[in-house]
Amino acid sequence: MISIKSEREIKLMREAGILNYKTHEEVKKHLKAGITTKELDKIAYNFISSHNAKPSFLNYEGYPASICVSINDEVVHGIPGKRIIQNGDVVSIDIGVEKHGYHSDAARTYIVGEAPKEVQDLVKNTEQALMVGISKVREGAKIGDIGAAIEKYAHDHGLSVVEELVGHGVGTDIHEDPDVPNYGKEGTGVTLKAGMVIAIEPMLNLGDKDIYMLDDDWTICTDDEMPSAHFEHTVVVTKDGCKILTGEICDGEE
Ligand code: MF3
């Protein structure tokens, strides 16, 4: 079942989205070579908790941390721990925030220090692929339009698309219907309606698309150990486009 959010619910979801954005900004401030992933997790936990909200991922299906920190060949769902961030690391940070019973979900990838041009392009183009996907969202468009656009953008830029993990609806649950794949065919799948809220989250690889899961039962890595990037926004469908609920704070918003 795909829920349509009321005006009131969308306001609350934007609040959760704003806090998600602010948490990303807070984590970014501390993201430097030498910090551990556990320290970043703690910063996010404290920030979210002090704003009358909860980290959505903590204890979700047994997930043991507040955020996901996935480094280099780790695609998503890296569990924060003792690992120390190094110069040249490609670091994906995924954050879920629940406020007033509504969730928001957003991810960004950073390069810490210097990295080769092809790795910089991987990160830039994955963010761009997300924006291209978002540009397809409006009432009457199909879910397949989003995936087709992301897939084409990725392939045109020499990147592969992880297929096993997909975007999703967001609302009172962090993962709701529908699935939002990062591949597919234009004109196919669910028709978008104003008030639907979806998370779009391309995971693109510099090498091959194949992945595996570590023994921790969470961390997803590339088979060929080449780096991967991940960007995600939660958006609400409108009549003529969408609003990015996890996007930067505009004039007139607190
Ligand atoms: N943004 C991630 C996703 O939608 C959230 C992972 S939730 C976790 O897949 F708790 F399972 F890590």
Ligand code: CO
């Ligand atoms: Co998500």
